[in-house]
Amino acid sequence: EPEVTQTPSHQVTQMGQEVILRCVPISNHLYFYWYRQILGQKVEFLVSFYNNEISEKSEIFDDQFSVERPDGSNFTLKIRSTKLEDSAMYFCASRDRGGLNEQFFGPGTRLTVL
Amino acid sequence: AQSVTQPDIHITVSEGASLELRCNYSYGATPYLFWYVQSPGQGLQLLLKYFSGDTLVQGIKGFEAEFKRSQSSFNLRKPSVHWSDAAEYFCAVGLYSGGGADGLTFGKGTHLIIQP
Numbered sequence: 001e002p003e004v005t006q007t008p009s010h011q012v013t014q015m016g017q018e019v020i021l022r023c024v025p026i027s028n029h030l031y032f033y034w035y036r037q038i039l040g041q042k043v044e045f046l047v048s049f050y051n052n053e054i055s056e057k058s059e060i061f062d063d064q065f066s067v068e069r070p071d072g073s074n075f076t077l078k079i080r081s082t083k084l085e086d087s088a089m090y091f092c093a094s095r096d097r098g099g100l101n102e103q104f105f106g107p108g109t110r111l112t113v114l
Numbered sequence: 115a116q117s118v119t120q121p122d123i124h125i126t127v128s129e130g131a132s133l134e135l136r137c138n139y140s141y142g143a144t145p146y147l148f149w150y151v152q153s154p155g156q157g158l159q160l161l162l163k164y165f166s167g168d169t170l171v172q173g174i175k176g177f178e179a180e181f182k183r184s185q186s187s188f189n190l191r192k193p194s195v196h197w198s199d200a201a202e203y204f205c206a207v208g209l210y211s212g213g214g215a216d217g218l219t220f221g222k223g224t225h226l227i228i229q230p
Contacts, residue, residue: 004157033217035217035218041222042204042220042221042222042223043158043204043206043218043220044220045217045218045219045220046217047217048216048217055216056216056217058217091157091158093158102148102160102163103160103208103218104160105150105157105158105159106157107156107157108157
């Protein structure tokens, strides 16, 4: 069964450093998402992406964040200058055109900012 | 703005007993409703979804949920829980805007503990 994959599974970085989190969505999907989950808290929507542009973003997704689909398979989330409060689990999700928002989630990348 | 409330942070159930996890949403129209499960260290797995039609929906692993418009609720049920059901359960709502992509709004989750 096709699945969303994410790399790395765990990323440790120093405050102020740039990180790139990578996702490979399901191959025929067209809509892509990033969510985050701070430890012990709920899953929060960050951004959605369709047709090579951002469709929707939350208040969390400020100028420090960016997303990109650099090729036909990868979908990345970049944090330009990480802060301690960026420490969280980051989930990528994707859905197809007819999926009526049935999003399939990857296993997540745990980001730890020291 | 839409919101999701899961009033129970923790629930403890004996193995073999029935289960009901509560979810209430707030939105002017009927959103699309989902239940996801998250096992420790794992990602989110879709249990079931409701878009329209029959208000009782069946999902994977023996779970079902009932949409009640009058109560703005979408409670998750299982007649007999197994130890492997111990996990975090998230209710979520989403909007479909034709052709556009929408982010899901999640509740805070309910942590299910199974007693032997």
